[in-house]
Amino acid sequence: MPPHGEGPTGDQAVQQALETAWPADLSPVDEQQLRVLGISLLRADATGVGRARWPRLFDSAEQAIAPAFATARFRVQAVIARRDGPADQAVLHLVWAxxxxxxxxxxxxxxxxxxxxxxxxxxxxxxxxxxT
Structure with a gap:
């Protein structure tokens, strides 16, 4: 793993470490869909941008809370999607800055x-x- 503070140059090492630790078990199409959704969801959660797209997760009270992270200084370092039990369940693991x-x-x-x-x-x- 790269040392903390390595910046974007260390992101590929983080991605490789995730992929090595958890071998792929979803189709490439499913994994790609989950990556796109998960990054969007994480961005909404951390920065507040796009919360309206997820009304089940971010109610009006959460919409009013100031985002915890600056939009301009938010970066996903690595992301993988894997099954979480049955074939219709998945978990998205994200490492971000x-x-x-x-x-x-x-x-x-x-x-x-x-x-x-x-x-x-x-x-x-x-x-x-x-x-939950």
Whole structure:
């Protein structure tokens, strides 16, 4: 693993470490869909940008809370999606960096988001599961 503070140059090493630790067990299409959704979801959670897209997860009270991280200093370092039990359940592991409200920039932050596959108009899709 790269040392903390390595910046974007160390991100590939972080990605490789995740992929080595958890071998792929989803189709490439499912993993790509989950990556896109999960990054968008993490960005909404951390920076507040895009929370309206996720009304089940971010209610109006959470919409009013100031985001904890600056949009301009937010970066996903690595992300993988893997099964989480049954074939219709998945977890997205994200490693990311961000500047918090206190002015501290930290990399190597970890978040997990859980998803369920469902069939909607247009075919199967993944939806985030509410936090418990």
């Amino acid at each position: 961000g500047l918090d409200r206190g002015g501290t920039y930290t990399d190597g932050r970890i978040s997990d988001w859980y998803f369920t596959r469902t069939t909607r108009e247009g075919g199967p899709t993944w939806i985030p599961r509410p936090r």
